[in-house]
Amino acid sequence: MRRLAPLVIAIAFYGLLIPLGLADIDHGPPGWVLPIVTAIGCALPLIVAHECGHLLAALALRLPVAGMRIRFSEASFVRVSPSPSAPALPVRFVLLHLAGPLTDAVLAIALFRYASHGEMPDLARSCVLTVALLSAVMGIGNLLPHRDRSGLHSDGARIGAWIVRPGQQRQALRRVTPNPMTPRVLDETITDADLDAYIDAAADLPHRAVAVFLRWRRTLGLVTGRTEAAVGNFTIGPATAADDEWLGTHVLGPGATPAMLDVIAPMLALIPGLGELHRVTVGGASADPAILARVDKVRRALANRPDNMQRRLVAALGDLLEGRAAQARRRLADVSPSADTGVTWALMLRAVAESTLGDHAQAGRLVDALRRAHAAADPAGDSDPPQVVTEILAALRAAVSPGAGLPAGQ
Known part of the structure; x- marks a missing residue:
């Protein structure tokens, strides 16, 4: 009928x-x-x-x-x-x-x-x-x-x-009744206590993933438009371990939606991966196999998604962590400076690759081009690179052997 x-x-x-x-x-x-x-x-x-x-x-x-x-x-x-x-x-x-x-x-x-x-x-x-x-x-x-x-x-x-x-x-x-707190989760104005309650009550995987992702970034000290991307914000410690494990299981698992893969998954590699890149470059340590495995897991999860900037960023970061700076540079060679967040991080990673290969002048030109792009987009904003990238580039310029590159992954 x-x-x-x-x-x-x-x-x-x-x-x-x-x-x-x-x-x-x-x-x-x-x-x-x-x-x-x-x-x-x-x-x-x-x-x-x-x-x-x-x-x-x-x-x-x-x-x-x-x-x-x-x-x-x-x-x-x-x-x-x-x-x-x-x-x-x-x-x-x-x-x-x-x-x-x-x-x-x-x-x-x-x-x-x-x-x-x-x-x-x-x-x-x-x-x-x-x-x-x-x-x-x-x-x-x-x-x-x-x-x-x-x-x-x-x-x-x-x-x-x-x-x-x-x-x-x-x-x-x-599962189908709209939660009145969802808009506050999406615009990131929800309080920490309400966020915990929202996560405990969420039965829908995509909504819970967005909420856990927000709590994960808050615990790290990385919330869009509020905090500077300092070095300490990129370390996965005891306070973030449970949320990190949950995100790694569900966002990168078979039940993940395309939106979860496109928005959340790249950050699960880029945030800890950039912190590890700082530790390797500035501290002179070998890359942590667990971080390398996470970056590779995200890369494989994104393999069937459309080619976009986030996918290229994850692949380039994996190249840098595993000592393939030349390949990372090739992946990002056609990216032109702009104030777009994805483009900004792409050119920062390319600057790291250039400096790793000994071309500090080109790395400096990329950073200057980014400063100009951000100043043009927002004259009152901060156009300097995040601290974590600044310290990586400084450590590479100060290296005794500029062309030595990063230690290979174990």
Whole structure:
């Protein structure tokens, strides 16, 4: 009944039942055609009446209405979004889903009584009875538990689910009910306490990933537009270990969405990887195998995503950590200076590659070009490179053997 062709066929079938039942063959072709035409013409008003029954029930039961759709050839519905912890939800949802079929039944009974007791021509009675039959069939059909081809469950299936598995339905409601704190997570204005509560209550993986990612950056001291990218902000320590492990498992796992891979995944390599690059370059240590493995894991996770700046940044950082400065320079050679964040970090990594290969003058020119681009975009802003990059470049310029390069990965 939710697709155009099956709906028309069904209406035509029901429209034929009434003339057959009344043996209404004396009227000739009109006796057969008019009931069918009447049923087709009344199908949409019947659907409207059915959904209005749900709507009025939702308002009476104080269930917040999130949306309503009326279609002749597609699924029609009234969508509500109450709090999963609201009282008496099973009873209220059962009444909500009963309201539509009950409206169909009331209309069917009223039309049957009108056709039975009213004074009207036989042909008109046949048309009224056809519409009454169609309304009754719609009500009964919606009470039968099933799922249509668009994936929507019938009212009967919903009623059964709320009676038999109310706890599971509440849990499903938690997954689809908008959390009022989500906008504050997205604009990063949520307090730390509310952020912890949001993460604990989040059942949707993408929303939880965004929240954990924000807490991870806050713990590191890296929040967009608030803090300087200092050296200490790039070290994964005990305070960030749990969130780092969760992000590494879920954002880089099989359940990750494209948005999670494109936005969060690159930072899981770039933040600890840049801190490790500082430790290797300034401290003279060998690259940590765990950091190298993380960068490589992110690189492989992004392998099937469209080629973009974040993907190139992760690959170039891995090259620098593993002593392949020339390859890192080639990856970023065509990037032109601008104030864009991705471009900025690309040229900073390229400056590190140039300086690693001994061309400190070219590294200086890249840094100066970035300063000019940022000054042009925001004259009042800070156009100097982050401290972590400044210290890496200074250590490379001060190296006894400028062309020695970075230690190879273990």
